[in-house]
Amino acid sequence: xxxxxxxxxxxxxxxxxxxxxxxLQFGVSGIVNFSFIVFQAAGAYTAAVLALPPxxxxxxxxxxxxxAQLPFPIPWIAAAVVGGVLSVPVGLVVLRHxxxxxxxxxxxxLSVIANLVITNARPFLNGAAGLSLVPQPLSDRFNAYSPTxxxxxxxxxxxCCALVFFVSQRIVKSPYGRTLRAMxxxxxxxxxxxxxxxxxxxxxxxVGGVIAGLSGAILVGFIxxxxxxxxxxxxxxxxxxxVIVGGRGNNWGALFGAALVPVGFEEATRYLPQFGPPGLxxxxxxxxxxxxIIGFLWFRPKGVLPEKPGRFAAATPVVGxxxxxxxxxx
Amino acid sequence: MSPSALEPTAGSAPAxxxxxxxxxxxxxxxxxxxxxxxxxxxxxxxxxxxxxGRITGLIGPNGAGKSTLLAVLAGTLPASGGTVTxxxxxxxxxxxxxxxxxxxxxxFQLPSEFAELTVLENLLVAAPNHRGESLxxxxxxxxxxxxxxxREVARARELLARFSLSAKESEYAGSLSGGQKRLIEIMRALxxxxxxxxxxxxxxxxxxxxxxxxxxxLEGLRDGGLTILIVEHELHMIERLCNPVIVxxxxxxxxxxxxxxxxxxxxxxxxxxVG
Numbered sequence: 131x132x133x134x135x136x137x138x139x140x141x142x143x144x145x146x147x148x149x150x151x152x153x154l155q156f157g158v159s160g161i162v163n164f165s166f167i168v169f170q171a172a173g174a175y176t177a178a179v180l181a182l183p184p185x186x187x188x189x190x191x192x193x194x195x196x197x198a199q200l201p202f203p204i205p206w207i208a209a210a211v212v213g214g215v216l217s218v219p220v221g222l223v224v225l226r227h228x229x230x231x232x233x234x235x236x237x238x239x240l241s242v243i244a245n246l247v248i249t250n251a252r253p254f255l256n257g258a259a260g261l262s263l264v265p266q267p268l269s270d271r272f273n274a275y276s277p278t279x280x281x282x283x284x285x286x287x288x289x290c291c292a293l294v295f296f297v298s299q300r301i302v303k304s305p306y307g308r309t310l311r312a313m314x315x316x317x318x319x320x321x322x323x324x325x326x327x328x329x330x331x332x333x334x335x336x337v338g339g340v341i342a343g344l345s346g347a348i349l350v351g352f353i354x355x356x357x358x359x360x361x362x363x364x365x366x367x368x369x370x371x372x373v374i375v376g377g378r379g380n381n382w383g384a385l386f387g388a389a390l391v392p393v394g395f396e397e398a399t400r401y402l403p404q405f406g407p408p409g410l411x412x413x414x415x416x417x418x419x420x421x422x423i424i425g426f427l428w429f430r431p432k433g434v435l436p437e438k439p440g441r442f443a444a445a446t447p448v449v450g451x452x453x454x455x456x457x458x459x460x
Numbered sequence: 461m462s463p464s465a466l467e468p469t470a471g472s473a474p475a476x477x478x479x480x481x482x483x484x485x486x487x488x489x490x491x492x493x494x495x496x497x498x499x500x501x502x503x504x505x506x507x508x509x510x511x512x513g514r515i516t517g518l519i520g521p522n523g524a525g526k527s528t529l530l531a532v533l534a535g536t537l538p539a540s541g542g543t544v545t546x547x548x549x550x551x552x553x554x555x556x557x558x559x560x561x562x563x564x565x566x567x568f569q570l571p572s573e574f575a576e577l578t579v580l581e582n583l584l585v586a587a588p589n590h591r592g593e594s595l596x597x598x599x600x601x602x603x604x605x606x607x608x609x610x611r612e613v614a615r616a617r618e619l620l621a622r623f624s625l626s627a628k629e630s631e632y633a634g635s636l637s638g639g640q641k642r643l644i645e646i647m648r649a650l651x652x653x654x655x656x657x658x659x660x661x662x663x664x665x666x667x668x669x670x671x672x673x674x675x676x677x678l679e680g681l682r683d684g685g686l687t688i689l690i691v692e693h694e695l696h697m698i699e700r701l702c703n704p705v706i707v708x709x710x711x712x713x714x715x716x717x718x719x720x721x722x723x724x725x726x727x728x729x730x731x732x733x734v735g
Contacts, residue, residue, distance in 0.1 A: 297599065300598055300599055300601060301595070301598045301599070303602075304592045304593075304597065304598035304602075304605065305584065305587070305590045305592035305593045305597070305598075305605060305608075305609065306592060306593050306594060306595060306597060306598035307598060308577070308581055308584060308585055309585055309593055311574070311576070311577060312574040312577060312581075312582075312585040315573075315574040315575055315576055315577065316572050316573070316574055316575075318536060318556075318568070318572070319568065319572035319573075319574070320585065321536070321555075321556045321557045321560070322534060322536060322556055322557075322560055322565065322566050322567075322568075322572075323557075323560055323565070323585065323586045323648065323649075323652065324557050324558075324560035324561040324565075324586075324588060324652060325557055325585075326555075326557045327557070333594075333595045334595075337595065379576075437576065439577065439578045439581065439630070439632070440577075440578065440580075440581050440584075442580060442613055443613075
């Protein structure tokens, strides 16, 4: 039971972090990043190969690069850095010249290509079999299977959630966040007001990549395995569903959506009685996710917790506040 | 027609910003500008000057290339040929955002409000050189940028008062009427303290009572020294506000001068000023 609850807690934390990152990119800035899971995977693989010993150990049953066996928290930090660094070339190619709908298609294609490449390039990251026996953080000092360690891992995950939430709130509540929201509404108008949309999009895309990389590192450090089958492109759609249901543009909405869709909804449907041919129930889970997205976009497009407008102190009357003579106002 | 023909001889609108008998230096010089779409010449060798402190009108039938020319001048569409000079600097290759930072702000033919931002937020987005408008500024927190924010909020509220929209500051811009959205666009542009305002049909789809208001605001801005280029179909407003007026048809400039002069030219009357 402890393992189930702590696993659920870590997954919830990772999903919250991922949804906050996707909310910054999609909810606030309007970047339809259908390849989000790739950045999470990049972070997970980075943390894994930096924590793992050289692949000649463990009988050489898996093949991967690096195998640096670096101590915690270096693999996590490196994962976040790699997530951000990977965002630069992807953003420069996709975000600079393509229209939003083509950006979405390009991101989706990128997600599929990345998964296929990693699956088939076995010497790089052990191909379809993926990486296993990834050392848990500080497992050389503590018993990584003790309940205390598991709960401590959950606590660290939620500390990371709090940190990411704090950063996300600072961004959303700032004039920078306001400009990102304006860019989402009308990119050309923002450009005509002297804002460089490429810089705006690239910075928030990199921030999202950093957070995604961190979320991957947290997850792989707990489950100790990572393979292409864990980061197929539909995983991104679940995160999109969470952000849409929760309320895009609102960090609280992203948090709520993460708790509701990837955690609550998926866990609840996991216990459905099996019926019909094998694979029918998991397929119906996907159908339900799709219907959830369509339903919310149709009936409640702003989500459960809609984005809130900026608040400003009430105006104080100032003598002579008007700029110049007022051209006859009727 | 040579750009020198822009000098008004008789006009219905006053010419400000010029000394007696001295031709002012153009704020913007456009030479042989072209814009092609798949071989179609939407703008075909246009050469005009925009004089400071005046409202220059740009009129012509639908499809004449007016909005395309305005987009090329603002940098939202790249020119296929020719040069655009602003304050003596060749800006032909500059992107739109750089031109805007240089003081050249445009509005759009269709309302371009930020629908899910409030009216006040719409104006604040335009605030230039705000410390909180970078990722670094955002991460450093409210203390780092609050002074700039207070200053810009005060400026935005002054503009809202000037345009009689103070009561709407907390409403979503998307919920406003067409005329109010036009005013927001103009106020947003004014937040940047522009030197040249490029207005694309600001009175299109606007209730007649608001049209008069917009015209009065534009006159006030002109009297304050702002230079404006306006694309518009409301000819009585063009006549009231603009001198000079440039007429385009099929991508070319077919005439320019005051409306009184233009009405005397048969080919222009035939092409556009019917009746």
